[in-house]
Amino acid sequence: MATSTLTPPSVDDAAPDGSRPARPRRTRSPLPFGLLLPAVLALGLALGYPLVRQVVLSLQEFGLAQQFGRPAEWVGLQNYRELVGDPYLWKVVLRSVLFCLVNAAVTMAVGVGLALLMQRMSKPVRLLVQSGLLLAWAMPVLAALTVWQWLFDSQYGVVNWLLTKAGGDYAGHSWLLEPLSFFLVASVIVVWMSVPFVAFTAYAALTQVPAELVEAAAMDGASPRQRLRHVVLPTVSPVLLVVGLLQVIWDLRVFTQIYVLQKAGGTTRDTNLLGxxxxxxxxxSGDFGTAAAVAVFMLALTVVLTAPYVRLMLRQEES
Amino acid sequence: MRNRKTLAIAAVTATALLGLSACGDDSEASPDAGPDKADIRVWLNGADTPQAARDWLKTTFEKDHPGSTLTIEEQQWEGLVERLTTALSSESETPDVVEVGNTQAPTFTEAGAFSDLSDQLGDLGGDDLLPGFVDGATVDGATYAVPYYAGSKYVFYRKDLLEAAGLEVPTTMAEFVDAAVALKKANPEPANFSGFWLPGQDWRNGVAFLWDAGGDLATEDGGAWTGSLSSPESIAGLETVQTLFQDASGAAKDGNEADPWTPYCNNEIGMMSAPGWVKGQIEDPEAGCPDMIEKTGVFALPGSDGSPAPVLLGGSDIAVSAKSPNQALAQDAVALMLSDDYQTILAENGLTPAKTSLATLLGDDEYAAATIAAASNAKLTPAASGWAKVEGARVLEDLFVDLAKGGDPAELAQAADEQMDAQLG
Incomplete structure (x- = not known):
């Protein structure tokens, strides 16, 4: 799941002109490999062990009793077979993918929009916006969620109070009762929490766009929209790709926000996402074997969803 | 270059994390009684245990065991099964003594999460301990948990509001439902006023109506448990619940039953079914509203035949974590919690003591009478080993929220039965 740590943004690694002088072949020193070894070992341990454990678990009948030391029984692909035959899993998968794509798209749009806006802001205003974003980013998830929960509380929430004051009939309206409305609230929270990261990263990338390039385009008669589409965005696209990739991964495995909201209200079964x-x-329910099987499935789904991104990124690095 | 740097950073982070987790594992537990001195961690749930009892436990334990300390860590009832599942299975993280809901205990005893207390049972109270609780925590003749307190919910009501609406204290189930609806009608303001307060997730109160109608949550046939929510009797009970949700309750249709004193003190409740210790919260000047107590009356929820309705037998067990390295000290803490002194404090705060001989300590006021009446016909959740899984998957919470939303009881019950069958099977 930590694909994120393995795909660092490598914007400027490509040689500027694409051509490389032929180097004379020399006997390779083993030093680079030796230096890589500790990192690879640590990664193998930190990622490999849980992964192997998870796959093993998904092939076992592993319940609460096994958790406390009873030996586990091997069941082969039984857990997977049961899952694939369960229509509920597919409902959850569809729900998760939709939720992930919508949220990642909205987060990217709002984040990049804010970054573009920041470029145009006067310094004091920009500082104000940046501090606000930073605070939203730095807020501990559970603290933020408690506040959001209170805002949307059906009995005493300020959102209902304001809407009622404004003339709507929102007294006692439960925002979490209907799944669609539940996911709307969840999306607001998820997007609010991830926009700062996108905005800051995009803004940093935008400051690297050569001013003379934009100026030249302007002198050639390109409209602001054309300059954005054909000059600015292509220049920062490697960064946006990486950030977009991270968003997809994060939003697919979203957990805390949904979990806390489920406790506050709504129907658990109608609002479960993969996490x-x-x-x-x-x-x-103490059924660790089946849970591990779903987790393996989710891992595969993450790979499938992010594969096009990764391919695109690799291609960009090569060119 | 950048690639390699990131890898290196990742490697350093990973190594640091590994190092950290390695630190946690050095407390190799000896299978015997454990050290003489240690910090004993006790998990108590919710605000049920009064502060006086907590203070007494800490001071007494630390006086009896110089050099040792006792720390009480308060847990939320909400999500307790999940937390116990993770905490109890880790030798380094497990609390030493845990309070667990009486309906949740069987799942953990069968999984082997608790230490065998059979040898201590005589000293802890023996036959004097509440029998239903001991049976629930006994597997193959060995007892793994002892009762902590019992307490079934009874109805708190506003005398002034009932009088203003021209209503008498109901004596049968039918009268109760009528009174709840009438009370809501008589108080159109505030809009979220409840004749009977019943948040959507509150199946623990709702199940009384199902039982009263002759239904059940699950039934056993030849050792196998199956859901029986869709039996005609159960559906009749669920229909009563739906009536209450729609015509009598102003609580959130998907809310949970935590902190009932907040809406009660806010003049939003005519009647509510709550555990006895809630009285203490209403009397609390900070959390509650002491003035309200003189307008408050209580009665046990009446059944269809006029005798108390079968409400959920609430209460807690205490147990020693099997993975705790401090078995002897933990057992001493359990002994203190079952001592007459400690149980007296619980009784004075409206909790039914774990020993039947101490029941008279509850007193003889209205509250004690309601406590005893409510317990007289109380029932437990099905004794199936998979029951905590049903609770963990929130099957019943979902069912009751869907009922509150106005779904068809028969269809919903059918679907919930299918889910329960999977959990129980």
Whole structure:
């Protein structure tokens, strides 16, 4: 799941002119490999062990009793077979993918929009916006969620109070009762939490766009929209790709926000995403084997969803 | 260059994390009684245990065991099964003594999460301990948890509001439902006023109506448990619940039953079913509203035949974590919590003591009478080993929220039965 740590933004690695002088072949020193070894070992341990453990678990009948030391029984692909035959899993998968794509898209749009806006702001205003973003980013998730929960509380929430004051009939309206409205609230929170990262990264990338390039385009008669589309965005696209990739990964495995909102209201079964589904199966109902199988499935889904991105990124690095 | 640097940073971070987790594992537990001195961690849930009892436990334990300390860590009832599942299975993270809901205990006892207390059972109270609780925590003749307190919910009501609406204290189930609806009608303001306060997720109160109608959550046939929410009797009970949700309750249709004193003190409740210790919260000047107590009356929820309705037998067990390295000290803490002194404090705060001989300590006021009446016909959740899984998957919370939303009881019950069958099977 930590694909994120493995795909660092490498904007400027490509040789500027694309051609490389032929180097004379020399006997390779083993030093670089020796230097890489500790990192690879640590990664192998930190990522490999849980991964192997998870796959093993998904092939076992592993319940609460096994958690406390009873030997586990091998069941082969039984857990997977049961899952694939369960229409509920597919519902959760569809829900998760939709939620992930919508949220990642909205986050990217708002984040990049803010970054472009920041370029145009006067310094004091920009500082104000940046401090606001930084605070939203630095807020501990649970603290933020408690506040959001209170805002949307059906009995005493300020959102209902304001809407009622404004003439709507929102007294006692429950925002979490209907799944669609539940996911709307969840999306607001998720987007609010991830926009600062996108905005800051995009803004940093935008400051690297050569001013003379934009100026030249302007002198050639390109409209602001054309300059954005054909000059600015292509220049920062490697960064946007990486950030977009991270957003997709994060929004697919979203957990805390959904989990906390489910406790506050709504119907658990109608609002489970992959993350909370795995949790309910494993830690909630003590069926760790099936939960691990769903987790393996989710890993595969992440790879499938992000593969086009990664391919695109690799191609950009090569060119 | 950048690639390699990131890798290196990742490697350093990973190594640091590995180092950290390695630190946690050095407390190799000896299988015997454990050290003489240690910090004993006790998990108590919710605000149920009064502060006086906590203080007494800490001071007494630390006086009896110089050099040792006792720390009480308060847990939320909400999500307790999940937390116990993770905490109890880790030798380094486990609390030493845990409070667990009486309906949740069987799942953990069968999984082997608790230490065998059979040898201590005599000293802890033996036959004097509440029998239903001991049975629930006994597997193959060995007892893994002892009762902590019992307490079934009874109805708190506003005398002034009932009088203003021209209503008498109901004596049968039908009268109760009518009174709840009438009370809501008589108080159109505020809009979220409840004749009977019933948040959507509150199946623990709702199940009384199902049982009263002759239904059940699950039934056993030849050792196998299956859901029985869709039996005609259960559906009749669920229909009563739906009536209450729609015509009597102003609580959030997807809310949970935590902190009932907040809306109660806010003049939003005519009647509510709550555990006895909630009285203490209403009397609390900070959390509650002491003035309201003189307008408050209580009665046990009446059943269809006029005797108390079968409400959920609430209460807690205490147990020693099997993975705790401090078995002897933990057992001493359990002994203190079952001592007459400690149980007296609980009784004075409206909790039914764990020993039947101490029941008279509850007193003889209205509250004690309601406590005893409510317990007289109380029932437990199904004794299936998979029951905590049903609770963990929130099957019943979902069912009741859907009922509150106005779904068809028969269809919803059918679907919930199918889910329960999977959890129980």
């Amino acid at each position: 909370t589904y795995i949790y309910r199966l494993g830690i909630g």
